Amino acid sequence: MKDKEQLEKARERIIETIAQNIDLYGVTPSAGRLYGMMYFYNKPITLDEMKEELGMSKTSMSTSVRSLSDLKMVERVWKKGVRKDLYQVQEDWYQSFIDLFSTKWKSAISMHTHAIKKSLTEMNHLISDEDTSEEIKELAKIDVEKLKYIQDYYEWLDQVVEAFESHDIFTLVPKKDKE
Template identity: 55%
Template sequence: MKDNEILDKTRTMVIDAIAQNMNLYGITPSAGRLYGLLFYSDKPLTLDEMKEELGMSKTSMSTSVRSLLDLNMVEKVWVKGERKDLYTIKEDWYQCFFDYFTIKWRTAITMNGTAMEKSISKLKELIANPETSDEVREQALLDLKKLEDRIDYYDWQNRLIDSFETKEILDFIPIEKKKE
């Protein structure tokens, strides 16, 4: 096997792993491959260059770039004399991790928390209603307890996310390993 083939094979292995891993987090494999391509690129790339390299449609390429931009994993860069948009990965992987999880977790917490708060309100009305049967009231009280416990969990998650955003988490788990 020639040196170039070995180099290409090692890159493909990593790009495939990144694509599969990102799929676990709800990012399409094509966006994962795009991220891998940008990771190995020595320069920012245009949509056309990425499309040509990966053999993806322009629509799929645009969607992938947009999702990576939304997650702060890639950024648009300006190069003097270049008219087309250019993209590159954000080099700070720690910040990408923080951004990704804070974006995804906050969305889930907000969605679930809102639904639970509305349910808690309705359950309290149901419990307070004198016409509610004892059986339904008992079940509503159990549901209320479950939801209130879950709200406490979401409060903890929000505080964890806050520690990511402020980087306070790094006081407990520093980026650099402690020397033994």
């Protein structure tokens, strides 16, 4: 029995660490605890079993599962003869990170790129407009250069995202092989 307690203690330490750090993914600590528990569960699990394991309400459990599912960290699975929904973790942490990183950064890149294009159009209009004062034209020219720099950054960041999605990142920073 002591061996089992030691194993549970070691697992609980990791589960708590996941719960504390999961906010990097925009997820609540309770969802992190759920993910950690599911990671060590070693088989698909129902919402009722999750509730029993963690003592959380079914509503809270469902919300946490949905959050983790949206991030592709948990997936619904089918098992013959089981009528309830079963869930299991995405065990490939590299791919989970890539999915999350790509989704978040693609959204940010799109939002910033759109804003930059719109602002560049407006500033270039100010620069070419005869009615714009020289002072404003000079400020707009400085701002255009700043926006071009930011635009270059987001083009670079888009390439970084592509390197993750294509797994080219692993050429630069290889995964460790399981031993």
